Amino acid sequence: MFDDALHTMTLSEDGSYTAYSKEYNEHYHSTKDGALHESLVKHVVPAFKIKQIQDEVNILDICFGLGFNTLATLYFHKKNNFNSKLNIYSPELDASLVKSLKNFTYPKEFDALEHIILELAENGVYDDDLWHVEIFLGDAREYIKKFENKFDIVYQDAFSPSSNPMLWTKEYFADIKKAAKKDAILTTYSISLSTRLALHENSFNIYLNSGENFRSSTVASFEILPEFEKVDMLHKISCNPHAKPLRD
Numbered sequence: 001m002f003d004d005a006l007h008t009m010t011l012s013e014d015g016s017y018t019a020y021s022k023e024y025n026e027h028y029h030s031t032k033d034g035a036l037h038e039s040l041v042k043h044v045v046p047a048f049k050i051k052q053i054q055d056e057v058n059i060l061d062i063c064f065g066l067g068f069n070t071l072a073t074l075y076f077h078k079k080n081n082f083n084s085k086l087n088i089y090s091p092e093l094d095a096s097l098v099k100s101l102k103n104f105t106y107p108k109e110f111d112a113l114e115h116i117i118l119e120l121a122e123n124g125v126y127d128d129d130l131w132h133v134e135i136f137l138g139d140a141r142e143y144i145k146k147f148e149n150k151f152d153i154v155y156q157d158a159f160s161p162s163s164n165p166m167l168w169t170k171e172y173f174a175d176i177k178k179a180a181k182k183d184a185i186l187t188t189y190s191i192s193l194s195t196r197l198a199l200h201e202n203s204f205n206i207y208l209n210s211g212e213n214f215r216s217s218t219v220a221s222f223e224i225l226p227e228f229e230k231v232d233m234l235h236k237i238s239c240n241p242h243a244k245p246l247r248d
């Protein structure tokens with residue numbers, strides 16, 4: 001049984017389950033886009049559009065939650081026969097949530113990953129020749145300070161800026177910038193101007209990730225990405241001169 005005092009399993013529109021957090025009053029995924037679908041189209045697919053031909057890929061998954069972004073990455077990697085070495089690092093504050101994941105009903109696409117889900121729920125680490133996954137049980141703000149020039153991909157998938165502002169501030173993204181490589185790609189479901197400003201003021205270029213079957217999301221990079229439509233931040237700022245990024 002997964003449900004407890006703080007979490008309830010909820011069916012989302014692509015047929016995969018997500019959960020509702022009574023602590024944050026929010027679902028872990030968009031119930032309209034669907035948990036698995038959202039993870040794939042807003043994070044994994046755009047990230048690997050840019051990062052599929054590297055020998056080794058280091059991913060920062062903020063935050064582990066139900067593990068969809070990590071698991072969808074492994075699923076997508078295997079499905080496409082990629083042979084890059086993947087190292088996924090994921091902080092998560094809620095240790096009891098991670099333990100309870102062995103009781104979560106995951107989509108059938110994750111069936112072949114069941115042994116990995118069990119190891120992560122029990123020990124917080126999984127390792128084989130191709131994949132290394134580690135969950136850090138603690139505060140993401142402290143965790144990211146340990147890294148410098150490390151990550152190729154950052155999945156920015158915290159609860160919303162209004163309910164979890166500490167993971168969306170200009171200072172937070174300054175730490176992300178330091179932890180990321182110069183050619184890193186960051187993906188996030190947030191399209192809010194304050195999020196984009198917090199990234200823009202840390203010298204990220206901002207791009208739109210859009211498609212027919214999901215609500216648009218944001219891709220950010222220090223590099224020029226011809227694969228995505230660039231958001232004209234100077235125009236946005238001139239139209240919204242009082243808009244500000246969140247601050248610590």
Ligand SMILES: C[S@@+](CC[C@H](N)C(=O)[O-])C[C@H]1O[C@@H](n2cnc3c(N)ncnc32)[C@H](O)[C@@H]1O
Nearest residue numbers: 063065066067068069092093094139140157159
């Ligand atoms: C939207 S959920 C993440 C969903 C996840 N990416 C997935 O695919 O299942 C946000 C997660 O952030 C965690 N969290 C909130 N504040 C945190 C912090 N300061 N450090 C680490 N984790 C945090 C919450 O416990 C929650 O599990």
